[in-house]
Amino acid sequence: MSSRKCFKVRAGQGLNGALRVPGDKSISHRSLMLGSMAQGKTRVRGLLMGEDVLATLGAMRSCGADIQLHDDRVTINGRGAGGLSDPAQALDLGNSGTGMRLLSGMLAGLGISATLTGDDSLRSRPMTRILLPLQAMGADISGHDGRPPLVLRGGRKLHGIDYELPVASAQVKSCVLLAGLNAEGVTRVVEPIRTRDHTENMLRSFGCDIRRDQDTWILQGGSRLQGCELDVPGDFSSSAFFLLAGSVVPDSEIRLDHVGMNELRTGLLRIFEAMGADISILDHRIVGGEPVADLEVRTAGLRGIEIPPEWVPDAIDEFPAVFVAAALAEGETVIRGAEELRVKESDRISVMLNGLRQLGARVEERPDGAVIQGRRRLDGGVVDAEDDHRCAMSLAVAGLCCSEPVVVKSVDNVATSFPGFEAAMARLGGNIEVVDAG
Numbered sequence: 001m002s003s004r005k006c007f008k009v010r011a012g013q014g015l016n017g018a019l020r021v022p023g024d025k026s027i028s029h030r031s032l033m034l035g036s037m038a039q040g041k042t043r044v045r046g047l048l049m050g051e052d053v054l055a056t057l058g059a060m061r062s063c064g065a066d067i068q069l070h071d072d073r074v075t076i077n078g079r080g081a082g083g084l085s086d087p088a089q090a091l092d093l094g095n096s097g098t099g100m101r102l103l104s105g106m107l108a109g110l111g112i113s114a115t116l117t118g119d120d121s122l123r124s125r126p127m128t129r130i131l132l133p134l135q136a137m138g139a140d141i142s143g144h145d146g147r148p149p150l151v152l153r154g155g156r157k158l159h160g161i162d163y164e165l166p167v168a169s170a171q172v173k174s175c176v177l178l179a180g181l182n183a184e185g186v187t188r189v190v191e192p193i194r195t196r197d198h199t200e201n202m203l204r205s206f207g208c209d210i211r212r213d214q215d216t217w218i219l220q221g222g223s224r225l226q227g228c229e230l231d232v233p234g235d236f237s238s239s240a241f242f243l244l245a246g247s248v249v250p251d252s253e254i255r256l257d258h259v260g261m262n263e264l265r266t267g268l269l270r271i272f273e274a275m276g277a278d279i280s281i282l283d284h285r286i287v288g289g290e291p292v293a294d295l296e297v298r299t300a301g302l303r304g305i306e307i308p309p310e311w312v313p314d315a316i317d318e319f320p321a322v323f324v325a326a327a328l329a330e331g332e333t334v335i336r337g338a339e340e341l342r343v344k345e346s347d348r349i350s351v352m353l354n355g356l357r358q359l360g361a362r363v364e365e366r367p368d369g370a371v372i373q374g375r376r377r378l379d380g381g382v383v384d385a386e387d388d389h390r391c392a393m394s395l396a397v398a399g400l401c402c403s404e405p406v407v408v409k410s411v412d413n414v415a416t417s418f419p420g421f422e423a424a425m426a427r428l429g430g431n432i433e434v435v436d437a438g
């Protein structure tokens with residue numbers, strides 16, 4: 001994609017007010033996939049209308065799914081595992097690693113033939129991590145040098161597998177479980193480090209026979225899914241930009257309503273708390289099987305910390321925000337064990353450190369992280385988000401703490417996870433304007 005939009009950011013007043021961020025991206029993808037394989041109606045409230053999720057929706061429709069959209073409400077008229085068929089054209093998953101990796105497992109299990117592709121970023125991301133277990137289950141699937149496009153030749157019945165995850169990845173785990181759903185026999189996935197468990201929770205809501213024994217997920221192949229009602233909470237990962245902004249922009253107080261609080265997603269709260277942030281968790285409750293709360297954040301002087309590597313997986317998507325917090329904290333922050341950041345939508349270690357360096361921060365890059373010396377205010381300048389949505393939003397927040405204006409280039413992909421980000425910031429008083437790069 002040729003990026004044409006930039007953010008123009010100026011520091012100004014504190015950020016004040018309340019908002020509800022759009023629906024959770026991980027849960028939205030899974031709702032569409034599981035609902036399309038289930039028997040009967042699935043109704044989804046609060047679906048994220050971001051480009052990534054719409055790409056999954058398009059892919060499901062290309063496989064014959066009957067999905068009706070009414071604003072953020074969705075009705076899927078499922079016809080069971082046999083109700084889907086080979087798509088006529090290649091499935092374009094856009095920017096979405098989740099879409100591609102989960103769908104590969106699901107379609108392989110269903111015996112469907114398909115080609116899965118995506119944008120430049122997605123076509124450069126590693127897929128061997130899913131190709132190996134799928135091939136071991138009997139799937140005929142290949143990539144180009146371990147990258148997309150992926151070619152899946154269907155018509156095969158897969159068999160269950162005992163698989164120990166070599167990387168802490170919810171996408172790989174979910175891929176194998178979704179393939180196992182329609183495979184013969186039992187699939188066991190050993191997870192040495194826990195990662196988000198939305199697939200497992202949602203499979204249960206659809207009536208699937210899946211259970212956990214210590215660090216192993218055990219799923220009985222051939223268990224049928226029954227359509228259900230789903231309520232998608234606000235995306236904690238989208239809330240992160242406001243938790244950051246509310247902490248570092250002077251005189252701010254922000255309330256975030258109805259935020260998803262799955263404990264395997266909220267590691268940022270632990271990191272920010274250790275850095276001295278002032279965040280309250282209000283009205284912690286369960287909605288549609290998922291924990292949800294309202295969050296309140298007030299400005300606080302953050303301090304640098306050494307982040308234990310074992311805190312990384314539960315905050316993996318929030319590291320662009322953590323880099324900015326570190327650059328604006330007093331003292332040194334050390335980030336280790338975060339090499340997975342290099343294979344996200346961009347190389348997030350290098351994109352964030354380049355950006356922060358341009359703004360005057362003192363940063364040192366490490367293969368698996370960084371050492372950052374913080375200061376209360378950065379300078380300003382032109383930075384490049386390199387088409388990564390989370391880097392774009394994080395660098396925009398950094399711009400709210402600079403003494404000079406900031407231009408963030410290549411921000412079109414913000415719409416993959418957070419359509420309306422700049423408008424939400426503007427409602428709170430943040431001065432972030434979208435301009436055409438021409």
Ligand code: S3P
Nearest residue numbers: 026098168169170171172316317
């Ligand atoms: C996701 C899992 C994570 C995360 C991504 C969404 C998911 O990726 O970074 O944004 O929905 O399962 P990995 O599993 O590759 O760590």
